Amino acid sequence: MEMNTLSILNLLAGLILAPLLPGIINRTKAVFAGRHGQPVLQTYFDIFKLLRKGAVYSRTTSWVFRLSPVIGLAAVIAAMTLLPALSAPAPVSFAGDLILFAYCFGLLRFFLVAAALDTGSAFEGMGASREVQFSALAEPALLLGLAALARATGSLSLTGIFSASAGPSAGPALALVSAALFIVFLAENARIPVDDPNTHLELTMIHEVMVLDYSGPDFAIILYTSSLKMWALGALLVNVLFSFLPLHGPAAVACVAGSMILLSVLVGIVESIMARLSLLKVPQLLAGAVAISVLALTLVLRFTS
């Protein structure tokens, strides 16, 4: 019973704190640039402001366009229910849920892309094409990394993976999986060096361009969904990084939440000191992530055989 409250607490922490992450990233970037910057709670303000407004729909759009934000939100929340906090189990877990976790994001992406194509705008179609191209490369990196974790701990559910300890010989493999997951995290959340979230209306952007036609409550849902997505993928990375810590109970949940804040500071630092890669170099970076995941899987196969 106590474990159940813990897992609900973990889920709630994610649902409530997720919009904090973009605010922390922006504040870190502002400090690096010597500015004061927007409030840390800016994403909350944006979401509440948008929820009070009405939505405008283009006459060329169909039901796909109106349906996709809701489905996206549901998919991300479903993924978050599968995510444990170190040894505290997830609310839902079964053998093979790591594949469901990866493909919840696939569902979100599919509907986002379908809605972008539904608007009939060439600009959004271009963004959709890039999103699909890059995620086709990021997905093998994520899945192979998860496969390496599953093999190292002998468990097929996320809860099982992070409650079992992998032993010291898996250390290099875990470090490699974390590196690959960090690249996937940056690519999936459209951060620098893959995409620059600040370049509105430029020809090089990927994620932001697909949601240009949304307004009002729909756009609020999109904003909330993308911060939840950042929380879910980031929490996965944090779980891998700290899986060797013997933390139990509320300390584990607090550790994950605290590390998420550190992770967003790290993302802010990366964005301040790096430029966006040119569009032709991004597939190379993602192929590098795939190579790192394959290496991790090979090492794990060697050590557990």
Place this chain on the structure above:
Amino acid sequence: MIILLDTLLVTLILTGFLLLGSSRLGASIRISALQGIMTGLLPLALEHGDLFSYVSLLGVAVIGLKGYVFPRLLFSALRESDTSREVQPFVGYMASLFFGILFLMGSFWLDTRLNLPVHSSSDLLVPVAFSLMSCGLFLIVARRTAMSQVIGYLVLENGIYCFGLAVVSGMPLLLELGVLMDIFVAVFVMGIAIYHINREFDHIDADRLSALKG
């Protein structure tokens, strides 16, 4: 000790991937220097007991040569040749990385098939050696400039050195110093060759040498 050794070996594989994916000659030289330093540290991480002084001497010699002297020679050749700083591959960077992954899996498979009498404490050493050797050969074949071919040769030699560490126990010092001397001369000669190719033809594109007429 074993975790240090494994970390070094994994870093070696990663530098191999970086070399396959990097597009700048200067970056390639720096990465190969890093790889040379890593291979120099390898014998220090292996346990040797009473041979420790010889082994550390060899390690220092390898680090000095591969980490300092060779990069200096290559950089000066690059400066004098005054040509494009691009790698100019025959096989694209993405495809090269893909080949790198294939080589890695192939080497692990080969290692399980061979049953070598390995003296090392880590069972990663032999597959890493095979993967570095195949990466080096691939770099020699798939890159256009003479400079990249020298770098590929260095990677190949790093692989052979790892293999020697794994298979030969006790490290015959004289033999290893002889090998080091060989590469030193080889890199020196190649540096001179690059300089001459460049002075005659205004480029260091080894592929275009095949079109020469007598």
